[in-house]
Amino acid sequence: MRITQGCFSFLPDLTDEQITAQVEYCLRNDWAVGIEFTDDPHPRNTYWEMWGNPMFDLRDAKGVMIELDECRAANPGHYIRLVAFHSERGFETVRMSFIVHRPPNEPGFRLSRQEVNGRSIRYTIESYAVREPEGQRYT
């Protein structure tokens, strides 16, 4: 099951050319682009690992693409996303974030039911991938 988080996630995967164009857009807006990766696809997992520092004062998307290629080579079985941080007062937050790399197989999520308080049911989801320890998922 394809996970859908951030911008463009219902579209086919972006090509490098399309990613470059999006990064150019971010840089035109003076946003700092950072690269993050994780192998825990749960939608509430907001804390992804950072690949280096967010890249302030870049002028051209090529700088981001070099880092992205290195991150892909080091983490082939991970999700990788680009986040664009807007430092202007009043925003000071991420303005845009999109997935640029995903593992070859995404096993999807298991729905688990917990019976509580008599016949009430609590529902939760768990990715099949996270049953393996970190770093050994999606291999």
Added chain:
Amino acid sequence: MDDTMTAEEQPQTTDPAPPQSVDLAAVFEDSGVKDVLKEIDETMIGLAPVKQRIREMVALLLVDRARRDMGLATEAPTLHMSFTGNPGTGKTTVALKMAELLHRLGYVRKGHLVSVTRDDLVGQYIGHTAPKTREVLKKAMGGVLFIDEAYYLYRPENERDYGQEAIEILLQVMENNRDDLVVILAGYGDRMDTFFSSNPGFRSRIAHHIDFPDYSDEELVRIADVMLAQQNYHLDEEAKAVLLRYAGLRRAQPHFANARSIRNALDRARLRQANRLFSRNEGPVSAEDLSTIRAEDLLASRVFTLGEPDSEPAS
């Protein structure tokens, strides 16, 4: 129904047929290169051989682009350059204009100049150099990386010097990312020669060597005129003659840095002028008084009185 669209199903755009002829003059006009060349001609004094070399390069790059448009050439040309010359001969200024030219000709995407020295590239401890160099290179992508006094990167007397690591990363990027950035190495002529002979990798990757000649005394006076005019000052006739003599004398003394020495001399002359106006206190001063540098402001320099540069501590 499967509504996802894969890359194969997207409509393919076919390249238009290559043009049969190219009007070089029109390309020259349209790209805006002419304006930059004109600006270089007008704002930069002297440097005739440099201007000549730049015009040749522009012609080469225009023709090369036309050839690529017609499908005659496929390889992107190597554009890395070395600027050699004494200090204060305008290397950084020309590098700025060069970045603008390359941008207008479409050889770099953004056309900004990132100016660095050894300290920005080489780290303090093991493992510090590579990230530092990469950081600088990432910043320079799409523009021009100007490495001032590039020979300091190579320290043959210390074989464990981290400069070598920076050199290797630089060489790799200069080769692999030729479309993404242009590297300009700058420094004194003789030391750059030694640097290139001990690093043959650089020599073979640099296509254009431009040598910056020293300015003549007359050119230095004209430069002084331009510098002062920018700050709404001017020299009177007598002061011009004195400055000409100053340039000749200063040249023979140590640490002469062409236009930079003249700029420093003018800064000190402005100081003396202010002091003169203030201490004499001859009634109200006019705008003319406030903006005129007189001969006496220059003549107080130690270059004339003691025969040594002002910047040196008094002996």
